[in-house]
Amino acid sequence: MFISVIIPVRNGGPLLVRCLQALNQTHYAHWECIVVEDGSEDNSAAVAYEHGARVMSGLRACQGPAYARNVGAQVARGDILFFLDADVLVQPGTVGHIAATMQAGPTLAGCFGSYDTEPTEDNFLSQYRNLMHHFVHQHGRSEATTFWSGCGAIRQDLFLKYGGFNAALFGRPSIEDIELGYRLHADAHPIRLEKLLQVTHMKRWTARQMVRTDFFDRALPWTRLIIQSNFAPNDLNLQTSQRISTIAAYLLLLSLGGAIFSLWWLLLGAFSLATMVWLNREFYTFLRQERGSRFMLKALPWHWFYFIYSGAAFLLGFLLYGLLGLGRKEMAATRPSPLPSFTGKKPAPPPVSSASAP
Secondary structure: OOEEEEEEEOOOHHHHHHHHHHHOOOOOOOEEEEEEEOOOOOOHHHHHHHOOOEEEOOOOOOOOHHHHHHHHHHHOOOOEEEEEOOOEEOOOOHHHHHHHHHHHOOOOOEEEEEEOOOOOOOOHHHHHHHHHHHHHHHOOOOEEOOOOOOEEEEEHHHHHHOOOOOOOOOOOOOOHHHHHHHHHHHOOOOEEEEEEEEEEEOOOOOHHHHHHHHHHHHHHHHHHHHHHHOOOOOOHHHOHHHHHHHHHHHHHHHHHHHOOOOOOHHHHHHHHHHHHHHHOHHHHHHHHHHHOHHHHHHHHHHHHHHHHHHHHHHHHHHHHHHHOOOOHHHHHHOOOOOOOOOOOOOOOOOOHHHHOOO
């Protein structure tokens, strides 16, 4: 089984160097690396060449990672497309793990993993953000209804048949991977959340960047997708406990305002607070075990704040896309068409024994 690792990059800088250095430590023999340079203003293309990657460059302006990944997929020689972000470090066995998973599940459309618990950035928000991602994915269903392109693989023929990522609808990093996962799931193509498949994240998060990403690039377009597909799985960030926690967070805000007029509102606030803590007790215990009690206590208000601004994005999305019906024609019109496949000579298939476990 031949694996094509596809990395979209824009101004990758030192993180791209580290990403490719880690990838070049791969134990699995039958793979290639394709770096799609998405209108960079630095030396990302040269760096990719230096590390032995096949480089697709020449885009005059940034087209977004969805477009870049589609470009890489069309020139890929592999049976499996392994999408990887340029700010991620793989393990030597990661590519082999992908091969073993896809070979063991011949009916699988794809699989994806998660970040591990040791991000390279040590500031609080980067640590907290990474741990939350890890926890959510590790507690998600193995039979996934979505996809993740930060570390996710899919069969090339199926990817091309479905038109890849919706580059017309998602011109910037957003939920193009989730939307693809929804389309595959709707047609009963199984996707596996492979919990042992873990990579290291190198991104440094700031408060402004985190809120902006979650609100505009995640929650708002995801709400649109839920409304227009009429599908909201009880999994990952959409679990029932998370929905109730969002309601409890708003009741807590309401109670704080109402306490000005009557202390009885404080009872509602205490109940709301207790509800959030109880529903998320496993996550808070996980944070304490990983980083200690002080870290956990510092994370609590950030987690509650996450429920508030994510809930606000959902309400805005429900108003725009549900009640007002904005964007329905646009979304229907941009459904991807099949992509052309690689027409050159593909590598000969390796012996079965060489594609065993990583």
